[in-house]
Amino acid sequence: QSALTQPRSVSGSPGQSVTISCTGTSSDIGGYNFVSWYQQHPGKAPKFIIYDATKRPSGVPDRFSGSKSGNTASLTISGLQAEDEADYYCCSFAGSYSLVFGGGTKLTVL
Amino acid sequence: EVQLVESGGGLVQPGGSRRLSCAASGFTFSNSWMGWVRQAPGKGLEWVAHIDQGGSARYYVDSVKGRFTISRDNAKTSVYLQMNSLRADDTAVYYCATVGSNWSKLESWGQGTLVTVSS
Numbered sequence: 001q002s003a004l005t006q007p008r009s010v011s012g013s014p015g016q017s018v019t020i021s022c023t024g025t026s027s028d029i030g031g032y033n034f035v036s037w038y039q040q041h042p043g044k045a046p047k048f049i050i051y052d053a054t055k056r057p058s059g060v061p062d063r064f065s066g067s068k069s070g071n072t073a074s075l076t077i078s079g080l081q082a083e084d085e086a087d088y089y090c091c092s093f094a095g096s097y098s099l100v101f102g103g104g105t106k107l108t109v110l
Numbered sequence: 111e112v113q114l115v116e117s118g119g120g121l122v123q124p125g126g127s128r129r130l131s132c133a134a135s136g137f138t139f140s141n142s143w144m145g146w147v148r149q150a151p152g153k154g155l156e157w158v159a160h161i162d163q164g165g166s167a168r169y170y171v172d173s174v175k176g177r178f179t180i181s182r183d184n185a186k187t188s189v190y191l192q193m194n195s196l197r198a199d200d201t202a203v204y205y206c207a208t209v210g211s212n213w214s215k216l217e218s219w220g221q222g223t224l225v226t227v228s229s
Binding site for chain 2: 003034038048052057089091092093097098100101102103104
């Protein structure tokens with residue numbers, strides 16, 4: 001199972017919005033709504049921030065939103081804050097009882 | 111509050127074995143699927159294995175099939191990863207995680223334990 005494709009890096013200024021894409025295939029993202037996103041600060045464990053492509057767990061700010069169209073899922077962070085600077089990973093169920101992650105995107109807040 | 115604490119990492123020679131443990135608290139462990147995810151140094155996340163609530167259904171990424179075994183002890187609220195025939199490319203931080211209502215919902219994570227495979 002191949003990793004999902006994410007841009008290696010994105011950047012934005014405080015207050016702006018950024019979108020991180022995650023491209024897969026009809027065997028993973030396109031075949032299921034089981035897409036999740038994780039935020040990871042350096043040296044820390046990942047944190048679960050989006051599930052089922054568009055839903056936010058309790059406690060996650062509504063600045064974080066997810067969407068999906070066809071084989072591509074996206075994470076949008078609006079009203080960027082300094083603490084949003086981190087690595088972001090998408091993840092999808094890939095059928096046949098397997099999970100696949102994206103390669104990760106480094107978000108820099110300028 | 112959910113707490114997951116991994117242990118068992120360390121330096122292992124190629125071809126060797128290691129058993130990781132993850133002690134869970136703060137939730138009904140016996141009702142939850144559990145999983146292991148790893149991260150090689152400077153690299154991205156990679157799913158390793160999942161196990162169902164009773165321990166009878168176990169699933170693995172292809173690269174560890176036949177070498178790693180996930181198991182659990184509900185009485186001890188712990189999940190384990192037995193790793194055999196270790197290779198250099200198994201070097202990673204290994205995280206355990208709770209699995210929610212679908213497979214990709216890795217809701218709570220431990221702090222991770224580093225396994226280094228080197229001679």
